[in-house]
Amino acid sequence: MTRAPQQPDREPSLVRQTPAVEPATAAGRGASVRRCVPGLAVCAGIAAVATALGELAPVVGAPVVAIVIGMVWHIGRGTGASLVPGVARAKGFVLQLAVVILGSQLSLTEIARVGAGSLPVMLGTLAVCLGVASLVGRWLRIAGDLRTLVGVGTAVCGASAIAAVSPVIRAKSNDIAYAVSTIFLFNVAAVLAFPPIGHALGMSQSEFGLFAGTAVNDTSSVVAAASSYGSSAGDHAVVVKLVRSLMIIPICLGLAALVRRREVLAGADAAGGRVSPLRLVPWFLIGFVLTAAANTAGLVPHATHPALSLIALFLITTALAGIGLSTNVRELRRTGPRPLLLGLILWVTVAATSLLLQLVAR
Template identity: 45%
Template sequence: MDNKKSIAPGVCFCFALAVIAAFLGRQFPLIGGPVFAIIIGMIIRNTMGVPGFAGTGIAFTSKKILQWAIIALGGGLSLGQVWQAGAESFAVMVTTLCSAFVAAFTLGRLFNIPWKLTSLIGTGTAICGGSAIAAVAPVIEADDTEVAYSISTIFLFNVIAVLIFPPIGHLLGFADSSFGLWAGTAINDTSSVVAAGYSYSQAAGEYATIVKLTRTTMIIPIAALFALFTALHKRRTNSGSGVAFSLKKLIPWFIVWFLVASLLNTAGIISGPGADYLTKLGKFMITMALAAVGLNADFRKFVKTGVKPLLLGLAVWFVVAVTSLIVQSLTGQL
C-alpha cells in the first residue's frame, strides 16, 4: 500500500501533464501530443524542478506505463494489414531499415556518439519514431536523457517531413501509391505519416498508413535482436567474474505481449471499438510516459552530449528518404 501511495502522486502528475499535452496536440496536430509532453516535462525539470513527492511515480511512468502502452498499441494493429501491403512494400521497407542502421552505426562511430544513443536514433528513424524508441530503450537499458534526446531529435525531423514531403512529391509528380510508400517508409512517427499522406491525397494517405503499420511490426524482431546483443555483451562482460547471468531476465516481455495483442486483433477477438479504444489508450499512455521522460531529462547532460546526435539524426533520416526513392525507382514503383 505504501508503495502504491508513493507511486500515485508522480503518476497523477504525469497524467495531468499528458492531458494538457494531448489537448495541445489536438490544436496543433503537426506537432502532436507526445512532442508537447516531452517538451513540457523538460521545461518543468529545467526551470522550477521536479516536485520531490513525484520522483518514484515519474520513474514508474517512464518505464512500466510506457511498456503497457506498447502492449495496448499492439491490440489496435492487425497482422492481416501487414500481410496485405507486405508484398508491395517489403523490398523498400527492408532496404531502408538496413540503410538506417548501417548509416546510424557508421556515423555514430565516426562522430563518437555513445552506442545506446546511436541505437535509439537509428531505431527511431528506421521503424516508427517514438514508439520504437520506447520499445528498445528498456531492452538496451538506455537512460531517460538518451531517450529524451533521441525522441526530440526524431520528432524534429517528423515535423520537417510533414511540411516538405507533400510539396516535393507534387513537384516530382509522384503517383499516390509512390508517395504513400515514400511517406510510409521515410517518415518516422505514425501521426506524421498520416498527416503527410492525407495532405497529398486520400489514396496516398490510405496507402501510407498501411505501409506504416507494416513497418511498425519490425519493432518485434529489432527489439529481440537488441535483447540478444545486450545479453551477449553482458555475458562477455561477466564471463570472468563468476557472476551468473540469465538470458531469460532480459527477454522483453512487453514485446511478447505486444505480439499476443496483435494476434488477438488479427483473430478478431479484439476488433472494432475495442481495437480503437486500445489504440487511443496506448497513445495516451505513450504521452504520459514521454512526459515522465521529459521530467527526467537534464539540459546539463544535453550540453555535454552536444550537437552531434542531432546531426546524426539528420544524416540517417536523409539516407532513409533517399534510399526509399532509389529502391522504388529500381523496382519500377516510382
C-alpha cells in the first residue's frame, strides 16, 4: 500500500506558507508561537462545537463533525493567511500529541485478559483487510495514500489509526478527510446491522463482543454496537478493541520503513541510503509506546483514564478541524466514489473474516 510515484506535491497551500525551519532565538520562537494562535484558536473552537454536537450523536462522533464544520468554514470564509500556521500546527503537532495520549488507554495486561484464543481472530482480520486493501485499491486505481488510510482505518481502529498513520506517510488533508468520512459511514452501518446478525447466528455475549471488537472501528461505535447486544458483550468488545489498537505500532513502523525506502530510491538521502533505524521511528510513536508502558506499570492512575481519553479525543477533533479547514472540496469530488467502494468491500471483508475465523475456532 505505497504511494504512486507520480503523486502531486502535498499541501501546497499550507506547507509552502509555513517556514521549514523555526527561528533559533527565543524571540523568534515566541513570534512563531504567536503566529499559530489564531489558527489554533479557530481549530479549538470548532472542536468545542463538534464535541458538543458529538455528544448528541455519539455514533457520528466529534471528529467527523469537526471535519464537516472545517470544510464548510473553508468553503464559506476561506482559510486566510493568518490561520495557516496554526492550522498546520493542529494537523501536525496536535495530532501527534493526541496519539501519544492514546497510549495511556492501553495496557499489555489487557492482551493476557482477552486471551490467546482471541488473538487469531484479531490478527487474521487485520492481515486479510490490509491485503485486500492493497489488491482491491490498486484494481480500483485509488492513490496509494488514500487506500492506505482506508485500509488501516478499517483494519485497526478507525480515526485513531488514521491519525497515527497520516503523519508517517505525510498524507494530504483531502485523503485524510475522505478516509475518515468513509470509515464513519460504515461505523454507522455496523451499529445498525451487527446486532441483528449476531442474534440471527445465535452468538454468545463473548462471541459477539469479539465480533464487534474486531469488525467495528471507532471505540464509540464498538460500544454502541456491542452494548446494544448485552453488557457483557460491551465489556468484552472494548477490551478487544483496545488490544486491536496496539497494532498501530507495527503498522506505523512498517510504513515508516517503506516511506524511507522510497525516499532513498528517489535519491532523497544524501548519505547514500544509510540511516539509523531510530530515524525510522516517529517521535510520537515512541511516546505512544512509553505511555502504554507507563499505564501497564500502573504509573497512570486508573481514575485519570476517562479524562485522558477525553483529552485525546479533543486533540484529535482539533486536528481534524484543521484538516477540514484545508480540504479542497473540488478535489474530493474529482476523487469520485471508488474509495467509498473500497471502504464497503473492506467492511464486508473484515466482518466476514471475523465471523469465519470464530466459526473455525469453535
